[in-house]
Amino acid sequence: MNTAVFCVLLCIGASAVSAASLSSQKGCPPWKPLxxxxxxxxxxxxxxxxxxxxxxxxxxxxxxxxxxxxxxxxxxxxxxxxxxxxxx
Incomplete structure (x- = not known):
């Protein structure tokens, strides 16, 4: 069960990082989020x-x-x- 929880947290964290890096790749200013x-x-x-x-x-x-x-x-x-x- 601990492994499943870790995987969920890791996947959610990776998603957030991926979205943040995509935003910076697109060159969006902070006041215009992706x-x-x-x-x-x-x-x-x-x-x-x-x-x-x-x-x-x-x-x-x-x-x-x-x-x-x-x-x-x-x-x-x-x-x-x-x-x-x-x-x-």
Whole structure:
């Protein structure tokens, strides 16, 4: 039984460390913690009026789809008819 308890504590600790390291890998600032989303934001977002725009999922502080043409962000120029994504 002690082994099972140890394994549960170890697994929970490893999960917390994994989430923390993922947050730092994503470069999220402390005031915008890494979000867990039910769906990838780019799966429910479109930017049809910006030809060649490429979507990047942004999980810092929520579930956001950010659109780029080359290195330039064009998210504000996109018209969005997407359903809102749900953060868990």
């Amino acid at each position: 979000a867990e989303c039910l769906v990838a934001p780019c799966q429910v977002s479109r930017c049809s009026n910006m030809l060649g725009a490429v979507c990047h999922n942004d999980y810092c502080g929520g579930c956001h789809a950010r659109w780029f043409v080359g290195q330039f962000e064009v998210t504000n120029r996109c018209t969005t008819n997407a359903a809102p994504s749900i953060t868990i």
